[in-house]
Amino acid sequence: MVLVDKLNFNGITTIDIGVELSNHLSNRSDLTSLSIESQDFLSKLVKNSKTKTDLSDLKIIVFYNFGMLLDPVLKLNAVQIFKNISKK
Numbered sequence: 001m002v003l004v005d006k007l008n009f010n011g012i013t014t015i016d017i018g019v020e021l022s023n024h025l026s027n028r029s030d031l032t033s034l035s036i037e038s039q040d041f042l043s044k045l046v047k048n049s050k051t052k053t054d055l056s057d058l059k060i061i062v063f064y065n066f067g068m069l070l071d072p073v074l075k076l077n078a079v080q081i082f083k084n085i086s087k088k
Contacts, residue, residue, distance in 0.1 A: 007062055013049045018065035020045055035075045046085050 004014045024041050025034065050059045069078035 004062075004064065012060050012062060014062045014064065015045065015049060016065045017042070017063050018068040021068050031073070034073070038074055038076055039081060042081060043084070 007014050021038060021041065025038065028034065028037075046061060049061055063082075066078065068074070069076050069081060
């Protein structure tokens with residue numbers, strides 16, 4: 001976590017996808033809409049996390065621990081999710 005702490009110290013937003021998504025989905029009993037709900041949650045999370053860095057006018061977000069996006073139960077297309085996020 002030393003790298004994450006350094007990034008945060010320099011004004012760069014970091015998001016632990018695994019923790020954020022699992023917390024969001026932890027109370028769900030209906031599995032039918034997990035894919036859509038997960039994608040919507042991640043889009044909102046990124047939108048609400050965008051901040052300019054202290055070092056430039058760039059908006060940088062570093063994602064880590066994103067293995068949960070590959071979980072077959074969620075039926076997510078991780079590559080497409082990151083492509084969509086990078087367009088915003």
